[in-house]
Amino acid sequence: MPFRTIVGHRRLLSLLARAIARDSMPPAILMAGPAGVGKRLTAVAAAQAINCLQPQSSSEFERDACGECASCRRIARGVHPDVIIVEPGDTGSIKIEQLRDVIDRSQYRPFEGRRRIVIVDEADAATAEAQSALLKTLEEPPSASIFILVSSLPDALLPTVRSRCPRLRFGPLTPADVAQVLMRDHDYSEADARAAAADADGSIGRAVEAQSADLIEAREAAQRLLQETARSNDAARRISLARDLTAGKGTPAEERSQLAVCLRSLGSLLRDIGIIASRADRRSLANADLEAQLAKLSASFDSDRSLRAYEAVDRALGALERNASPKVVADWLLLRL
Numbered sequence: 001m002p003f004r005t006i007v008g009h010r011r012l013l014s015l016l017a018r019a020i021a022r023d024s025m026p027p028a029i030l031m032a033g034p035a036g037v038g039k040r041l042t043a044v045a046a047a048q049a050i051n052c053l054q055p056q057s058s059s060e061f062e063r064d065a066c067g068e069c070a071s072c073r074r075i076a077r078g079v080h081p082d083v084i085i086v087e088p089g090d091t092g093s094i095k096i097e098q099l100r101d102v103i104d105r106s107q108y109r110p111f112e113g114r115r116r117i118v119i120v121d122e123a124d125a126a127t128a129e130a131q132s133a134l135l136k137t138l139e140e141p142p143s144a145s146i147f148i149l150v151s152s153l154p155d156a157l158l159p160t161v162r163s164r165c166p167r168l169r170f171g172p173l174t175p176a177d178v179a180q181v182l183m184r185d186h187d188y189s190e191a192d193a194r195a196a197a198a199d200a201d202g203s204i205g206r207a208v209e210a211q212s213a214d215l216i217e218a219r220e221a222a223q224r225l226l227q228e229t230a231r232s233n234d235a236a237r238r239i240s241l242a243r244d245l246t247a248g249k250g251t252p253a254e255e256r257s258q259l260a261v262c263l264r265s266l267g268s269l270l271r272d273i274g275i276i277a278s279r280a281d282r283r284s285l286a287n288a289d290l291e292a293q294l295a296k297l298s299a300s301f302d303s304d305r306s307l308r309a310y311e312a313v314d315r316a317l318g319a320l321e322r323n324a325s326p327k328v329v330a331d332w333l334l335l336r337l
Contacts, residue, residue, distance in 0.1 A: 033170025036205020172202020
């Protein structure tokens with residue numbers, strides 16, 4: 001997984017490539033950010049770039065892995081002797097015995113690579129004893145080894161561990177980035193990918209776990225809502241639409257969950273309408289496959305109205321998180337679109 005194949009995070013990837021090219025990588029770094037946005041992939045890409053036998057360079061990345069040499073292939077398969085990945089075991093935690101083993105191995109020169117790379121995935125799952133053992137190594141790091149800690153809950157790490165590791169902060173991916181990965185790596189159709197991306201909150205992991213059929217239905221329902229509210233301001237009609245959103249959805253918890261999915265899709269569509277209405281760069285559209293339909297809606301939802309509607313959706317989602325009644329939330333929202 002060379003840097004150039006990773007979607008998003010271009011500034012962070014460029015910084016990493018530059019540090020590797022100039023041999024200025026710190027002995028330990030912490031890759032922190034939301035789950036499912038590519039932190040572990042980036043850690044593996046860094047290991048490949050460091051130990052690649054045929055490294056490449058470009059205007060974007062000073063050093064990048066070829067992705068094809070024997071070293072890159074073995075790192076990708078997890079069988080390279082100088083790239084060690086530690087992750088939670090069956091108990092869901094990283095035990096001190098796991099880290100003691102890799103700490104001992106990190107003291108020796110690399111077997112065949114330029115550097116030995118130790119990737120601790122879900123580092124926040126390490127027990128306090130395991131983190132304390134790791135801390136001793138981070139305070140006096142071996143010259144030929146680099147430790148990469150990966151965490152979506154960095155505050156769960158000991159403060160002393162965090163203080164020894166410069167932090168690379170990963171943000172959520174854009175819906176367009178998520179959709180691209182789903183189509184490229186997971187064989188999603190464009191409609192499925194766009195629907196899943198709209199509900200993924202910038203996380204590929206969350207998108208993959210979601211039920212695509214429900215998401216497609218939610219996006220279609222959100223599109224119908226916008227079309228209906230664009231045609232008429234009739235309050236009775238809007239209340240009827242609100243009832244359709246929550247009718248027959250099961251328990252209150254299921255109603256709340258389904259409504260939240262629909263509202264996130266609605267927010268994604270409104271964001272795109274705002275982009276079209278303000279004549280911004282349409283390459284950033286999350287629902288590019290619906291561009292023609294959204295362009296028609298932008299005649300009714302100008303940039304001001306789409307912004308107000310987006311803010312109302314955000315408030316409605318907040319109310320659902322506070323266990324407000326789905327029916328009350330739907331009524332309130334439909335009267336404000």
